[in-house]
Amino acid sequence: xxxxxxxxxxxxxxxxxxxxxxxxxxxxxxxxxxxxxxxxxxxxxxxxxxxxxxxxxxxxxxxxxxxxxxxxxxxxxxxxxxxxxxxxxxxxxxxxxxxxxxxxxxxxxxxxxxxxxxxxxxxxxxxxxxxxxxxxxxxxxxxxxxxxxxxxxxxxxxxxxxxxxxxxxxxxxxxxxxxxxxx
Amino acid sequence: xxxxxxxxxxxxxxxxxxxxxxxxxxxxxxxxxxxxxxxxxxxxxxxxxxxxxxxxxxxxxxxxxxxxxxxxxxxxxxxxxxxxxxxxxxxxxxxxxxxxxxxxxxxxxxxxxxxxxxxxxxxxxxxxxxxxxxxxxxxxxxxxxxxxxxxxxxxxxxx
Numbered sequence: 039x040x041x042x043x044x045x046x047x048x049x050x051x052x053x054x055x056x057x058x059x060x061x062x063x064x065x066x067x068x069x070x071x072x073x074x075x076x077x078x079x080x081x082x083x084x085x086x087x088x089x090x091x092x093x094x095x096x097x098x099x100x101x102x103x104x105x106x107x108x109x110x111x112x113x114x115x116x117x118x119x120x121x122x123x124x125x126x127x128x129x130x131x132x133x134x135x136x137x138x139x140x141x142x143x144x145x146x147x148x149x150x151x152x153x154x155x156x157x158x159x160x161x162x163x164x165x166x167x168x169x170x171x172x173x174x175x176x177x178x179x180x181x182x183x184x185x186x187x188x189x190x191x192x193x194x195x196x197x198x199x200x201x202x203x204x205x206x207x208x209x210x211x212x213x214x215x216x217x218x219x220x221x
Numbered sequence: 222x223x224x225x226x227x228x229x230x231x232x233x234x235x236x237x238x239x240x241x242x243x244x245x246x247x248x249x250x251x252x253x254x255x256x257x258x259x260x261x262x263x264x265x266x267x268x269x270x271x272x273x274x275x276x277x278x279x280x281x282x283x284x285x286x287x288x289x290x291x292x293x294x295x296x297x298x299x300x301x302x303x304x305x306x307x308x309x310x311x312x313x314x315x316x317x318x319x320x321x322x323x324x325x326x327x328x329x330x331x332x333x334x335x336x337x338x339x340x341x342x343x344x345x346x347x348x349x350x351x352x353x354x355x356x357x358x359x360x361x362x363x364x365x366x367x368x369x370x371x372x373x374x375x376x377x378x379x380x
Contacts, residue, residue: 042258049254057249071250078257079264083276155244162241177241205234 045085049078052095056102062174063106065163073109077102103179107189110171161211169204172197 056077061070080101081088088094162170175181175189187197269277277285299312320327340348 042261045261046254046258049257053249053253054246057253058246061247067250071253071256074249074253075256075260078253079260082257082261154240158240159244159247177238205237208237209233 044089045082048081048085048089048094052098053078055095056098059099059102059178060106062162062178063103063171064109065167065170069109070106073102073105076105099179103175107171110167158208158212161208164211165204165207169200169207172200173204173208176201 053074057070057074060073060077061067064070064073077098081094081098088097091097162173165173172186172190175186176183181189183194183197183201186201187194190197264272269281274282274285340352
C-alpha cells in the first residue's frame, strides 16, 4: 500500500522537472499541468517500484515527454479533423506539424525577462511549435535526429531543417537582446 | 539530396546548446500537488470493479483468473466434444431453451444473415453498390454525430 505522505514528498521532489519537461514541449502552462498530473497518477500506480528505484527521475522524464508528445498528436489530429484549418499557409515551409497548435504561453515569461536565462527561455517559447518541439527534444531531452524523426513521425530532413531554423531564430532573438547575446 | 547535418559545430551553436542545458527548471504551479492528491483520493474511493484489473484486490484477481480459466477450459472441452454424443446435444438443447425469450431477435438476425449470404452468393453490381452506400451512410452518420457532439459539447466545457 502506498504511503500518501511518502508519495507527496516524492512528487514535490520531481514536480518542477516533470512540469518543465511538459511545459517546454507544450508551450502552455495549463496543458503542462494536466500532463504533469497524469504523469504523477501513473507514477502513483507504480510507486512501490519507483520509490526505491535510482532511475525514478529518468522514468518520470520519459513519461512526461511521451505524454506531452501524445497530447500534441491528439490535439493536432482533432484540430485538423474538426476545425477551420488554415489552408493559406501552404507556402510557408515547415508549417505542417504542430503549426496549428495553441500559441505559446509567453506572457509570464516576457514579464519576467530580466536576466539572460529568462530571455533565452522566453525566446524558446516564442518559437513556433514546429521548431520548438524538435529543438527541445534535441537540446533538453538529448534525443538524436533519428529518434526525434521517429517520435514526431516526420522525415529526418525535416527534423534537421526545423532544428536549424529554430536555432537560427533563437540566435536572431538573442542578438536583439545584447544581455543574452551568444558569443 | 540529404540535408546538411546541423549538429552544433559552430561555436555559437555549441554555446547555445550549453546555455539551453543550463536553463533551470520552471517552478510547478502550487496547485499541481493538491490536484494530484485529490485525483488519487477520488480514485481510491472508486469501488474495486471500477478500477483497472491490476488494482483489484489480490483475492478477487485470483478468483477472476480462476473463473476465466474454468470458462476457457469449459469452452475448449465443449468445442472438442460438440457434435459427438448426446451430452453435447443435450447441452445445446438446454441452452436454446434458456435463450427462448431471445427468439425474435434471433429470427431477425438470422434473416439479416441470410440476406447477406444471398448478397455474397449472387453478387450483382447493384447489391454491392447498395452495400457500399449503406456502409458509407453509417460512416458519415458517425462522423456527423461526432462533429455535432464536438461542436456542441466542447465549447460548453471550455467556457
